[in-house]
Amino acid sequence: MLLMMAEVLRLSTVADALPGNAFWQFLGWNQSHVPWTGGSLHDMIQPSFSFLVGVALPFSIASRTAKGATFNSLLKHTLVRSLILVLLGIFLRSLHSTQTNFTFEDTLTQIGLGYPFLFLLGFATRRTQVVTVLLILAGYWLAFVLYPLPATGFDTTLVGVPADWPHNMQGLAAHWNKNTNLAAAFDQWFLNLFPREKPFAYNRGGYVTLSFIPTLGTMALGLFAGRALKSTDTPQERIRFFLITGACLLAAAALLHFTGICPIVKRIWTPSWTLFSGGLCFFFLTFFYWLTDVAGRQKYILPLVVIGMNSIAAYVIADGFGGFISNSLSIHLGQNFDQVLGSAYAPLVRGIPVLAMEWLILYWMYRKKIFIKV
Structure with a gap:
């Protein structure tokens, strides 16, 4: 759930803006889905x-x-x-x-x-x-x-796959x-x-x-x-x-x-x-x-416990409220508040407070013993 909520950090976008930085390339790759085979x-x-x-x-x-x-x-x-x-x-x-x-x-x-x-x-x-x-x-x-x-010569572009897509497999695969x-x-x-x-x-x-x-x-x-x-x-x-x-x-x-x-x-x-x-x-x-x-060492993972105890709420908050929080930050901090470290790091600067506020909502629910279960 934390990994899903952390999508607001948009590390892959930061990595794209810093193509020569191995550290950000590693983080960006691991916050992206692989194109087809394998896994991050x-x-x-x-x-x-x-x-x-x-x-x-x-x-x-x-x-x-x-x-x-x-x-x-x-x-x-x-x-x-x-x-x-x-x-x-x-x-x-x-x-x-x-x-x-x-x-x-x-x-x-x-x-x-x-x-x-x-x-x-x-x-x-x-x-x-x-x-x-x-x-x-x-x-x-x-x-x-x-x-x-598919028949030989089938036009894969009809199903959204470019003809030269490098991830197509041959043989049994x-x-x-x-x-x-x-x-x-x-x-x-x-x-x-x-x-x-x-x-x-x-x-x-x-x-x-x-x-x-x-x-x-x-x-x-x-x-x-x-x-x-x-x-x-x-x-x-x-x-x-x-x-x-x-x-x-x-x-x-x-x-x-x-x-x-x-x-x-x-x-x-x-x-x-x-x-x-x-x-x-x-x-x-x-x-x-x-x-x-x-x-x-339970105390070391309290931030994860807060999220895990309300996994459904975390899923809904991350999926439905991230944009609202981000827009609210722009209203109150200025449209360009995320440019403080430059355009390359703008997604990270914007994403950190969004993630923090999402977690604080879950922490408030945790303290109030409000747990959404299905």
């Missing part, structure tokens, strides 16, 4: 959020069950929660549209679409969960492989090229079932609705981690499990990617991306678990 730190925002949904599920089920909730009542709550997440995602994507923008690749809608299935997995045995995840990823991979490639894959074809049918300003032809970023299927795999990996955290294992055993699992997932992802069997592509959430991002999530979880529960 910024690409880890959505999988981390999805992973933590799975981590929290065992605790949520146990808490509600202890209060007397039945399976049917839990299922009803899950379906309502999923619907709210989907509708909230559509609402946020429609803020600057002239009519409802029915799109389902947003983080909230993706989680909402997969959450009912994750809930059902939460009651399954570990073996069933593992087998289900493997079947999801293998089935999704096979579906892409079986979908025919071509089944996961931008906007000429199975999931893109599905959206060309599915999204046009809804009222639109104009017929849907392609997503400029290559994002797709069907990504919620392998995203379910990411949430299920979080479910494994949540069960480990809730178990009677010692901290050392949990850390060992997290590290070994993370390393195995990364190794499997690298093998699939570099052999060309399945490239790592976040924008369409390839199975290898599920493995790759899941492995990194296990490493992230290891660090923060050690820092807070083992080393007892």
